[in-house]
Amino acid sequence: MLIDTSGFFSLHDQAEKHHAEAQKLYRERRLRLTTSYILAEYVALALVRGLFHEKVLTFSAEVLTDATIEITWVDEALHTKAVELLQARQDKTYSLCDAVSFIVMSERGITDALTTDKHFEQEGFVRLLKYTIPQFQ
DSSP: OOOOOOHHHHHHHSSSSHHHHHHHHHHOOSOEEHHHHHHHHHHHHHHHHHHHHHHHHHHHHHHHHHHHSSEEOHHHHHHHHHHHHHHHHHTSSOOHHHHHHHHHHHTTTEEEEEOTTHHHTTTTTTTTTTOOOOOOO
């Protein structure tokens, strides 16, 4: 599975709604893939959401040395493909980080993403962390 920014946040922040579910899915999956753009976006998201700077940086450093997580480092060619995907999907509100993820997932034949981001479903992938709306009776 690809671990997206919100997936890392769910894994890291014990107060996050999907923390337990994210932990369970993380333990169950052997393939754990992410990108350098996701790692950069994670730091920004975690800091904006109020996690302590030191805690965010410690978690980020741990991901870099975790042998069970494969990191795809974005180079010029991958970045260019992502921009081309964004140009082809101007009706969507995908970020550049999203586009990189979609290309990596497509090229690797990966369907599942540890994410809460609905854009993954829009692009035909499986979003593993869904926010549920309570049913009123």
